[in-house]
Amino acid sequence: MTLRLTNTLSRRIEEFQPLEPGKVSIYCCGVTVYDLCHLGHARSYIAWDVLRRYLLWSGYRVTFVQNYTDIDDKILGRAAEEGSSMQAVSERNIEAFVTDMARLNILPPDRMPRATQSLDAIRSLITELEAKGAAYSADGDVYFAVMKHAGYGKLSGRDLAEQQDNAAGRVATAEEARKQHPFDFALWKGTKPGEPSWESPWGPGRPGWHIECSAMVREELGDTIDIHLGGADLIFPHHENEIAQSEAASGHELARYWLHNGMVNVGGQKMSKSLGNFTTIRALLDSGISPMTLRLFTLQAHYRKPLDFSADALEAAATGWKGLNAALGLASTLTLGAAPAACPPDLAAARARFAAAMNDDLNTSAALAVLFELAKPLRALANRLERGDSSAAAEARAPDLVDHGQLLLELAGVLGLQSKTEAKTSSTSPGPSDAEIQAQIDQRQAAKAAKDFPAADGIRDGLRALGIELIDRPGGITEWLRG
Numbered sequence: 001m002t003l004r005l006t007n008t009l010s011r012r013i014e015e016f017q018p019l020e021p022g023k024v025s026i027y028c029c030g031v032t033v034y035d036l037c038h039l040g041h042a043r044s045y046i047a048w049d050v051l052r053r054y055l056l057w058s059g060y061r062v063t064f065v066q067n068y069t070d071i072d073d074k075i076l077g078r079a080a081e082e083g084s085s086m087q088a089v090s091e092r093n094i095e096a097f098v099t100d101m102a103r104l105n106i107l108p109p110d111r112m113p114r115a116t117q118s119l120d121a122i123r124s125l126i127t128e129l130e131a132k133g134a135a136y137s138a139d140g141d142v143y144f145a146v147m148k149h150a151g152y153g154k155l156s157g158r159d160l161a162e163q164q165d166n167a168a169g170r171v172a173t174a175e176e177a178r179k180q181h182p183f184d185f186a187l188w189k190g191t192k193p194g195e196p197s198w199e200s201p202w203g204p205g206r207p208g209w210h211i212e213c214s215a216m217v218r219e220e221l222g223d224t225i226d227i228h229l230g231g232a233d234l235i236f237p238h239h240e241n242e243i244a245q246s247e248a249a250s251g252h253e254l255a256r257y258w259l260h261n262g263m264v265n266v267g268g269q270k271m272s273k274s275l276g277n278f279t280t281i282r283a284l285l286d287s288g289i290s291p292m293t294l295r296l297f298t299l300q301a302h303y304r305k306p307l308d309f310s311a312d313a314l315e316a317a318a319t320g321w322k323g324l325n326a327a328l329g330l331a332s333t334l335t336l337g338a339a340p341a342a343c344p345p346d347l348a349a350a351r352a353r354f355a356a357a358m359n360d361d362l363n364t365s366a367a368l369a370v371l372f373e374l375a376k377p378l379r380a381l382a383n384r385l386e387r388g389d390s391s392a393a394a395e396a397r398a399p400d401l402v403d404h405g406q407l408l409l410e411l412a413g414v415l416g417l418q419s420k421t422e423a424k425t426s427s428t429s430p431g432p433s434d435a436e437i438q439a440q441i442d443q444r445q446a447a448k449a450a451k452d453f454p455a456a457d458g459i460r461d462g463l464r465a466l467g468i469e470l471i472d473r474p475g476g477i478t479e480w481l482r483g
């Protein structure tokens with residue numbers, strides 16, 4: 001059975017077929033770096049981390065690109081409030097983003113381009129659009145002409161003619177007066193006093209938000225990519241506009257599959273930096289909630305569904321993680337030095353159930369049910385060991401249980417769930433302990449022995465994100481360095 005994903009473009013669940021066999025190119029819309037990230041961002045990036053890990057586990061070579069939007073009105077606004085610069089605000093929040101994502105065990109993207117570093121690509125894309133008649137300049141601004149692009153609205157299902165009628169008779173703002181159609185959007189904005197600006201054929205100014213992503217996708221991954229990711233709030237206008245710009249320029253489809261995550265809501269309203277109803281990732285982690293509890297909380301719901309944030313729901317996830325953590329902790333000690341065994345039929349069935357759940361549009365709650373089932377005997381044994389039950393130690397050495405533990409570790413790794421001490425971690429946390437690093441190295445060894453190289457690479461990448469570099473020495477010995 002192959003992976004099936006809901007494609008927003010076709011509004012259907014489709015079988016995933018990459019452009020090139022065995023390879024997947026992914027672009028994920030990144031954060032606008034004007035503040036700390038909240039639980040909504042965590043949900044989005046955890047969902048896509050799981051997609052990436054699952055593709056790796058399935059044997060694909062994945063190239064994952066995610067941008068930083070570091071030119072934006074909101075960043076400028078924050079800089080003005082603070083009396084600092086757009087660059088200072090961006091740098092600080094980029095650093096915080098990297099730390100928060102690593103704490104959540106999200107694999108770092110292969111490349112993370114920034115708008116400020118992509119100006120050449122942005123300017124040449126706008127020039128191309130203008131040359132093709134898809135864009136027009138007006139008083140130092142450049143706009144995309146939506147009416148010139150057949151297919152505008154195909155992702156979001158918006159009707160242009162209807163929108164034109166709705167806008168008729170309204171008093172236009174200065175910007176609206178420059179536009180030929182209300183849906184036309186700025187590719188380039190002429191400079192305003194006191195704002196950073198860059199030179200361009202249209203005079204000094206800065207790029208619009210949508211063109212950044214089109215330019216970065218093209219520069220990093222080419223005209224057509226396999227999967228484009230983002231939150232459902234980006235479908236319109238951001239992704240609709242990205243499609244229009246990229247496809248008008250290249251004449252090719254921008255992305256084969258468009259995946260969107262549902263929103264984290266608070267009391268029915270989107271958790272949002274702009275609305276001010278957000279709880280930051282670091283506030284949650286610093287209050288003693290473990291990163292894995294947050295992962296579990298988000299993965300218990302389907303990625304496309306809205307997710308309500310409440311203390312009760314988080315509490316339930318914490319209880320769930322406590323049990324799973326005990327089983328994973330025991331499993332990692334059992335598998336130490338264990339030889340890979342032939343997979344017994346019940347474990348093969350569990351593996352197949354896990355894969356079937358994930359193939360079903362990333363049904364992580366069903367995949368978690370397989371993990372909880374596998375964890376049951378290990379949890380029971382961990383409890384007995386903790387109580388000092390003398391017969392438990394012998395039982396823990398039973399080969400069946402070792403295999404069980406190995407599979408649990410492997411599948412949990414696909415969801416990015418890994419056993420860690422539940423100790424309170426703070427933003428100044430020194431990173432994983434030596435014992436935790438060793439447990440990861442052991443898991444990686446087991447994955448390699450089972451010829452599961454994507455999982456082994458995933459573990460190495462995860463450690464790298466935490467500043468731990470692995471060095472493989474001859475004779476199967478792995479040493480590590482803390483960065």
Ligand SMILES: Nc1ncnc2c1ncn2[C@@H]1O[C@H](COP(=O)(O)OP(=O)(O)OP(=O)(O)O)[C@@H](O)[C@H]1O
Pocket residue numbers: 029030031032033039040041043044229230231232233234261262263264265270271272273274275
């Ligand atoms: N509440 C949320 N739930 C799920 N995903 C979200 C939520 N808020 C933002 N995202 C997603 O996170 C990614 C980065 O978002 P971005 O930095 O553009 O945030 P934003 O939407 O501007 O934030 P805000 O609305 O909080 O000001 C996008 O894919 C966006 O859809």
Ligand SMILES: [Zn+2]
Pocket residue numbers: 028029030213238
């Ligand atoms: Zn984008």
